[in-house]
Amino acid sequence: MSMQDMNQRSVIHGDSLRGRLFELVPAIGLTLIAIVLWQLIVTWFQLPPILLPSPLQVFHAGIAEASVLMRAAWITGTAAVCGFALSVVVGTAVAALMSQSRLLRLALYPYVILLQTVPIVAIAPLLIIWSGYEFRTVVLITLVISLFPIINSVTEGLMAIPQDRIELFRLYGASKFQTLWRLRIPTAIRFLMMGCKTSCGLAVIGAIVAEFFVGNGGANYAGLGTLMTGWQTLGRTAPLIAALFASTLLGIAMFAFVHILSSTLLSRWMNQD
Amino acid sequence: MINPPAQAKLGEVAFVFQQPTLLPWRSAIDNVLLPLQLRPDSSCADDTKSRAKNELLAMELREDSLLLYPRQLSGGMRMRVSLARALVTRPSVLLLDEPFAALDDMLRVTLGELLLRRWAERPFTTVLVTHNIGEAAMLSHQVLVMQTGKVIKRFDNPLPWPRDEIVRTSPEFGVFYRAVSDSLYGEKH
Numbered sequence: 001m002s003m004q005d006m007n008q009r010s011v012i013h014g015d016s017l018r019g020r021l022f023e024l025v026p027a028i029g030l031t032l033i034a035i036v037l038w039q040l041i042v043t044w045f046q047l048p049p050i051l052l053p054s055p056l057q058v059f060h061a062g063i064a065e066a067s068v069l070m071r072a073a074w075i076t077g078t079a080a081v082c083g084f085a086l087s088v089v090v091g092t093a094v095a096a097l098m099s100q101s102r103l104l105r106l107a108l109y110p111y112v113i114l115l116q117t118v119p120i121v122a123i124a125p126l127l128i129i130w131s132g133y134e135f136r137t138v139v140l141i142t143l144v145i146s147l148f149p150i151i152n153s154v155t156e157g158l159m160a161i162p163q164d165r166i167e168l169f170r171l172y173g174a175s176k177f178q179t180l181w182r183l184r185i186p187t188a189i190r191f192l193m194m195g196c197k198t199s200c201g202l203a204v205i206g207a208i209v210a211e212f213f214v215g216n217g218g219a220n221y222a223g224l225g226t227l228m229t230g231w232q233t234l235g236r237t238a239p240l241i242a243a244l245f246a247s248t249l250l251g252i253a254m255f256a257f258v259h260i261l262s263s264t265l266l267s268r269w270m271n272q273d
Numbered sequence: 274m275i276n277p278p279a280q281a282k283l284g285e286v287a288f289v290f291q292q293p294t295l296l297p298w299r300s301a302i303d304n305v306l307l308p309l310q311l312r313p314d315s316s317c318a319d320d321t322k323s324r325a326k327n328e329l330l331a332m333e334l335r336e337d338s339l340l341l342y343p344r345q346l347s348g349g350m351r352m353r354v355s356l357a358r359a360l361v362t363r364p365s366v367l368l369l370d371e372p373f374a375a376l377d378d379m380l381r382v383t384l385g386e387l388l389l390r391r392w393a394e395r396p397f398t399t400v401l402v403t404h405n406i407g408e409a410a411m412l413s414h415q416v417l418v419m420q421t422g423k424v425i426k427r428f429d430n431p432l433p434w435p436r437d438e439i440v441r442t443s444p445e446f447g448v449f450y451r452a453v454s455d456s457l458y459g460e461k462h
Contacts, residue, residue, distance in 0.1 A: 162294075164290055164292060164294045165294060165296065167288075167290075168288075168290075168294055169311070171286070171287075171288050172307070172308045172311045172312075172362075173311065173312075174311045178311055182307070182310070182311070183296070186296065186298045189298075
């Protein structure tokens with residue numbers, strides 16, 4: 001895409017800050033409508049707060065429990081980030097191994113698929129038995145749940161190198177390691193970033209699901225997931241929903257971070273095959 | 274350009290593809306550095322860097338373009354980088370697979386002249402595959418006309434050196450062009 005094309009694009013889609021803010025208006029409008037509807041439903045049907053509290057009650061609960069929620073979000077966030085980071089390291093390593101030999105690929109790939117098909121909720125209790133009601137167990141479960149997209153996309157990236165570039169490296173007598181380091185990995189970074197975008201959302205889900213289980217053990221651990229199960233048993237629906245919003249924000253924060261990181265890293269690749 | 278005769282060892286052959294085949298995450302100069310970095314005996318970094326730079330400047334890439342990425346370069350500039358990358362290894366054999374096919378006629382002539390200039394400074398054997406008769410006539414010592422994978426005619430190029438504007442506009446050029454063209458299309462054209 002030439003500069004001219006890009007200028008054209010920015011005119012049509014409004015890349016200016018004002019244009020971008022304007023694009024947010026419909027989405028924000030929808031949220032406002034949803035909140036108003038929610039309030040109306042609660043009022044009209046006179047729903048008990050234990051079933052569905054009003055938006056205002058949720059807001060108040062959020063304020064009242066703000067410090068608890070923030071601490072919990074911090075813990076869950078830390079677990080999610082650790083698990084996610086581990087999945088990037090482990091996933092990339094596994095993918096690098098698989099890209100280097102057909103034998104390894106044939107041996108490992110079925111298990112990678114298995115990792116995807118086994119419902120993680122089924123493994124979680126087992127991991128708790130092995131690793132205990134601990135922070136590290138949450139990280140471990142997060143790792144397992146967010147690993148697959150990384151392995152999959154990085155392997156794809158490492159394998160899908162344009163043939164002429166491979167020939168170029170062969171022509172210059174590049175070793176297997178040089179081809180990996182100077183050709184396959186730089187090509188795969190784009191794919192890694194795509195995997196990361198899927199994975200970071202899964203990491204937050206993984207951390208919260210893990211906390212459901214860890215919380216059941218009455219451990220000295222207070223992430224968003226443990227708070228939620230606790231408030232559920234106590235019938236405190238309003239803070240439960242507030243915690244739900246907190247975990248959504250956590251997911252959005254992670255996604256935004258990965259998105260910014262990837263567009264910074266990938267600025268060189270833009271508009272290039 | 275069959276002079277000196279080919280005596281290539283592994284790694285002394287360079288290849289220019291039809292497409293520039295640059296790595297998009299490397300700047301122009303880093304793309305030229307690549308073959309030097311892939312060598313087991315890669316010498317000191319300053320030396321290789323200045324070699325890559327000189328090679329790009331010899332291809333008449335402007336100094337302020339050296340750090341640009343492929344997507345920021347025009348098609349002609351990308352091909353200059355690609356040629357510089359091939360020549361930076363100082364190959365004894367240079368294989369060119371229609372490197373100028375995607376370029377306009379003026380660029381084609383300019384890059385051909387640059388290639389001749391580099392060759393005059395440090396001769397290497399070149400095999401150039403092309404569909405352009407004028408290009409073949411201007412750049413070669415010998416022209417092999419191929420049809421359906423077989424060599425059907427072989428010409429020793431009679432045009433004098435150096436091959437400059439005067440040669441390209443001379444009657445001899447026209448005569449040789451016609452001879453090659455006839456062998457390719459038959460004489461009725």
